[in-house]
Amino acid sequence: MTTDLIARRAALLGPNVPTFYDRPVHIVRGQGVWLWDADGRRYLDCYNNVPHVGHCHPKVVEAIARQAATLNTHTRYLHEGIVEYGERLVGKFGHDLRQIIMVCTGSEANDIALRMAQAVTGKTGLIATDNTYHGNTTAVSHLSTRRPPIGGWPAHVRRVPAPDSLAPLGGSLAAQPQAFAAGVARAIAELEASGHGFAGMMLCPIFANEGMPEAGPGFLDPTVEVVRRAGGLILCDEVQPGFGRVGSHWWGHEALGFAPDVVTLGKPMANGHPVGAVVTRPDVMAAFRQAFGYFNTFGGNPVSCAAALATLGVIEDEGLVANARDVGAYALGLMSGLDHPLIADVRGRGLFFGIEFAAGGEPATEFCGRVVEAMRDRGILLGRIGRAQHILKLRPPMPFSRENADLAVAALAEVLREVPA
Template identity: 85%
Template sequence: MTASERAAPGAPGTDLVARRARLLGPNVPTFYEDPVHVVRGEGVWLWDAAGRRYLDCYNNVPHVGHCHPKVVEAIARQAGLLNTHTRYLHEGILEYGERLVGKLGHDLQQIIMVCTGSEANDIALRMAQAVTGHTGVIATDNTYHGNTAAVSHLSTRRPPIGGYPSHVRRVPAPDGLLPLGGSEQAQPVAFAANVSRAIEELQAAGHGFAGLMLCPVFANEGMPGVGPGFLAPTVEVVRRAGGLILCDEVQPGFGRTGSHFWGHDWLGFAPDVVTMGKPMGNGHPVAAVVTRPDVMAAFRNAFGYFNTFGGNPVSCAAALAVLEVIEEEGLVQNAHDVGAYTLGLMRALRHPLIHDVRGLGLFFAVEFAQGGRAAAGFCGQVVERMRERGVLLGRVGRQQHILKLRPPMPFSRENADLAIGTLAEVLAELDAEAAA
């Protein structure tokens, strides 16, 4: 390592940043201007290499808490006994599958297990193709559903080489700052009208319409305050056109809403395919697609699909342990109770740039704007100041102007007091600096 690559005094982690750049290449993202070098996690807490503790208010990967002992023990026990693929018979995938589909309605009875949410969403798109015989797909223009070639065409982070393919249409996303149709009341019908127009375009182009993929809380769009019944006009449009509704539950699923186990049940619609990922294994790489038997049969008959690591015994053990912890520790009810308490604290915050505060279970958003325009720079400052004070948050939205809080499910009232109390201090500090 050269001298320039060594950490400067008082800048822990600088050497790691240099090594990442050398080994991983450019544009490998990290959180925060001064990235946190984490070495240990427990519950809702993370520790860095210097021993400093951070309250994790962002990560949904450790859904039941960092390094939950029951999940750790399940992984270790199964890894010491057997780990292979599903071309051999083993009970783990069946036991987990039965427990998982027991949490779902709408005739969603059959499962494919994979390793990532990206893979799950890729399969969902192919299921829609298999059922309809068409390739046209619709998503919002401010979403993210993964990084395979197929699902990355739905996302807005970077346009694909050669531009977006002609079989993809991206409709305007619901928006809290500038609602579709000019008002919150008009937004459901306006969203549906845009979907209808996109279907007509796909049909006219010869692609036909296979399906609409969405997150039921529109998480990457900034959780724009939609509510139960919002999707009803869109569901009618999709059904009339013969397409499927593909529901990405990676962020709202497994009880995060506090009122329902799944975001689609909270929003009030019946999906044809449900996908899930990150929270499912508490950090172990496991994901799944759940659908109706008729959709599964169409997919299995149209595509020869096998996933070596999907549904392996260790992944199934991890996922089953997560389900059991959610039930045993009452984490859905905790999301409801602590979520309501936290939202109350957040709604008491005062700052001239706060446009809106929203919450759903243990999922929160603070939208910053001034004069009807997104205050992205200010939101970025808030995130960095909170990290400096030991609270980890993120931001989201079209302009990255929405503060995003999505803590592990054991988050407590005491944790909320610390997080929102610190946020109040940061907002006051930034307000004072702006006035100086």
């Protein structure tokens, strides 16, 4: 059955459509932190941040069904849902971030953020790291590094060296914050000299796609100073760290201690229903609205708002931010106790973990891939990240428990003993 489904999928969707694992998993059901395949096998989900409050949470499901049975239209008609949700959401932010545009995806949110920076500054130059991902629109794909765009990288975009734990910028972890900021300063100078000017820098505050390198409070202070001095905007992609995943705070930028001009949200905010958002200050919003005539048919529709509001309520009612802090610290302690010659570093923030594999300072890419596959065979789903795909990535739904952590790390210890180095 799975083989037939793979063949039908390839015939319909075309080549190079990615799937996880050498033997793709045919998932048919989810509940909480668990997934089941077509053969009835259960898997512990240690990867997916989309079902933020757990797969098929009954309160979110009920909210979607109730609203879908009542009304679903767009925001050119008045409806209370977008106002109620937006007011609740912006109440979680500081720094005068109190106005919102709702969209359907993080990619759309990031696309708007880029335009906001250009509207405020009147310039077009943009900066991101050279090992990142911010979405699928034409504009944001030019910031991402998975594949070069047709015709080459556009002249108005600069990609600066990303922070790295294995090979830190500046030669040491202590020197890395200033070295990263120096790279941003050079990029700004290039953009200004080229005539594009500098509009803004987009970054994930915990550098999730870069492998979540060591970046504690204050890490970005030198970079923020450079960006502010140049008159650009800081565009903060909170799709992965947001909504309490870092455990210590609701947002990654809070954990690092800086004030963004624009924050973008996506995947987790409605527990799998396609919802994204841009949150910003009134002055930035005014500049954007004056420069662009923007409307999104499905963004902020009543069903999406009901899903997002229910998700926000579950995070609060079930204490999931505190759970991310407590279970995250417990799980990180277990992972830090793992013993293997290829483990170069173990790190984590809340319920987001990375285990970096290397030998002699070189990424152990193939070994990391074998570990992911072996864990899948043991019923534990996780992934990998990093420039060389050599970092094990664990990012489970927020109800993840100590018992779940015990199970996952025990399986990982077995795999590390058995998989050839």
